[in-house]
Amino acid sequence: KRNMGRLEKLYEMREQRAAMLTPQGTAKLALSSDDAKSKAVIVADKVCKSFPETARAELVEAPHSSDGPSTGSGRAGGSREIVKDFTLRITRKDRIGVVGSNGAGKTTLLKLLTGELAPDSGTITLANTLEAVFIDQQRSLMAPDKRVRDVLADGSDWIDVRGVRKHIHGYLKDFLFDPNLVEARVGTLSGGERSRLLLAREFARFSNLLVLDEPTNDLDLETLDLLQEVISDYDGTVLIVSHDRDFLDKTVTITLGMDGSGRVDIVAGGYADWEKMRKARLGGKPVAKAGGDKAAAAAPPPPMPAKKGKLSYKDQRDYDLLPGRIEELDAQIA
Template structure:
C-alpha cells in the first residue's frame, strides 16, 4: 500500500460536555474514493473540517504530503456579503484563476454574475462546485454535493468525478451517487470510525455483519449495553428488511398503475369503472399554464388516485414547482381544469424548514412545550415519539439551534407526520437527511394512508417510493410513467417508432386490414413464458447481489467483483426489456377481449 497523502492519527475532538469522537485514525491514498457514512449528529461535517485543517482538534496529529491541496465543498456555501456569485468564487484563500472558474461554471450551467443575495440554493451550490473544482485539488472533501442540484447537474458532477485523478471523500444522502462513484467506505459510529474496502453498494450488508458480531459479543456484557445494541440493530437492519417487503408492494402498485395508463404516450389515466372514479382526489384535464409566451405546462391530463405516490422530476426551470402548484390549487391553469376532492387536507413540507426557530426546544416543536404529542388522533409521550424518529429521548429539551441540519429535517418530519391529513406534499425532502432517516422516511411514506406528491432529484429515493413519475423536459410536455425515476429514464431512451414506409395507394390498400382475432404463435408464447423468465432473472440478480455484498470480495477477487457488476447490469436490462414486452402483449390481449 502506497503512503497516504493525507492522514490524521489519534484524532479527538471535544464538543459540548464530552468527546464527539476520539482515537480516530484516517489515512487517505492518492486515488481513494471514499463514502463517509454516519447518522445525523455523528460529526461527519466536523470530521471533514478537521481533515481540511479548518478546526483545531483536542487530540491527534494531521500529516499531509508537501504540495497536496485539500479543498472542502461545504454543505451550505457562505455567499453572504458578496455582491455576485463570481465574487464568491474568486474570494477563496487560495483563489483559482478566473478562466478556470468560468470553464467549470459554463459546463455546470451557472451565471456567475447573478447577485449573491438573490441566488437560489441550486445556484449557490453550482457556484461553490465551480470554485472547488477550479482549484485543481489533490483531495476533495464533498459535503452533500448533490443538494439542490437538478438531475443534469448531478450527472455532470458524477461524470467529472469519474474522470478525476485525485482522491475524494463524500458525505451524501444520494445512494445512486455514492454507489456509482465510491470504492471504499468510512463509517462514523458512536464516536469511532471503521473502514472497509467496499464501496457504498456493499455498505448495508457489511454493517449488518458488524451489528451481528457486536450483538454476539454483547451476550457477555451487561444488560444495558446489550439492549442498546439490540435497539441499534432493530432500528437499522430490521427496518431495511421490512422495506424489502414494502418494495414488493410498491411494484404491485406500479403494475396496477401501468394498466390504468393505457398505451405508451397516453397521459390521461383512464379508469374503467365508477368505483375507481370515487377514489380520485385530483383530476387534471387538458391543463396548460403559460408565463408570458412560454408554455410551462402544455395539454397535461392526470387522474390522481387516493393512495398514489406521485414523483415529479426534471431540470431546474422545467416547471416542477408550477406543476405542483397546479395540482394543489396554489395556481390556476390558463386552459383546462383541475378538480380536487372537497375532503382534501394537505401538509406541505418544503425545502426552507421555516418552522424551526433556533431558540425553541424540541419539546416546543413537537408538543407545544408539553409532554404529550397527538399523532393522527392518538396521544403519545413526546420522548417515546422521538425514538420513532431515531432521536435519543434525552434530546427533548435540546435547543433547535444545537441540532445538525439533518436532525432539524428529521424533527420537522416528525412534527408534520403527526398531523392528520390525506395529502402530503414533499419538496426536496431528502436534503440534509442521513441514510437511516431516508429509510425511515420511505417507511413512513409507504404506510401513509393518503396521497403523496414528491418533488425530488434523489433518483434512488424516487425508485423506492413513487408509483407514478411525472417527467418534465422543459418543453411543456409532461411524461406520465408508471414507476420511478429509472422507469422514466428508460422511457426517454426508448427509440422512437420508425415512420411507416409510404406505398402507392391502391384500391386494395384502401380496404382496412382485418383485425387479428388472437395473438400470433410467437406473441402468445412470449405472453405465457415471460412472467416465469422475469422471475428467473430477478432470482439471478438477487443471487449475484448477495455475492457482491461480501465485504472482502473486491480485495480478494476484483475480477469476479467486476464480472458480477457486469452480470447484474446486463440482467437488469434483460428484465426491463422482458417487462416492457410483456406489458405490450398484455395490452394486446386486453384489446382483443373488447
C-alpha cells in the first residue's frame, strides 16, 4: 500500500510538470505568477557546452567522471558539443533523472546544473537559498574504526536532523537499523548497512537540493526501497544520474535524456517515457539502450519471481544469531 501511494503521488507530480512543458519539450521560462517564479531553484536558458577533444579525453579518464568515450556527433574544429541549446526551469520538489549511454554527457550536464561547471554560452541561474547535499556512494569517506554513533552524532545520544533534535536510537530505526548497532564500528557493517548509514548521515543535514550520482550501485533491495521512500518524502529538489531504469521510473518526474549528439530530451516521466519518445521520433525503429551496445545486445531478463514476505532487519539478525544461542543453551543444560 505504501508503494502504491508513493507511485500515485509520483504520477500526479508528472502530470503537473507535463502541463508546464511545451510540445517541443522545453520548459516555459516566462511564468506569470510570482508564486511560480519563487519556486524556481535552477533555470537553464539556451545553455551550450563543448570540450576540445584533448580536454574531453582527460575528462573521460578522471576517476569521478561517469562520462566515458563516445563517438557521438557534434564535432567541429576539434571539439565536441556535449550540451546544445538546453533550456529548462527546475522548480522545488522536481525529481530530475539524467540518463544516457556512457560518454553522452550526463556528468557534464549535472555539473552545469549544480554550478560546478560554467556554460560556454547561455546562462545557468541558481536560487540564492540553494543548499545542496551530494551523495555518490563514497562509503570510504566513513572511517572503518568509527562507531555508528560517531558518524551520525559525533559520539552524542542526540542528532540534529534538519533543525529537529532526535534521539539517535529513533533516527536509526528510520533507516532500518537495530538501535543496538549504535556502538558498532563502521568496518563491521554490511554493505547495505554502510549505504543506509551514509544516507542517514547526509539526510540529517539541512538541504533543499539532493544530488545523487549512481545511487543504486551495490544497494540491497531493502536499502533500495528505503532510498525510493526517502526521495519521495524529500521536501526539496532532486537530481539523479543513474543507469537503473526501474529506479528512475519509480522516482523521477522529469527525465533528461542524452544521446551523445548534444541534444537533451526533456520528458515528463521516467526512463520508459523517454524510450517511447525516442522510438516515436525514429519512426518505430529499435532504440539503442542507454547502457551502451553491450546492454542493447543483452537478452531480456527472465520474469521476476513473486516477491515473498521479508523478515524485518531485527528478526533477520535474531535468526542469524539463533544457532549460537542454541549451542549456549545446550551447554548450560549439559
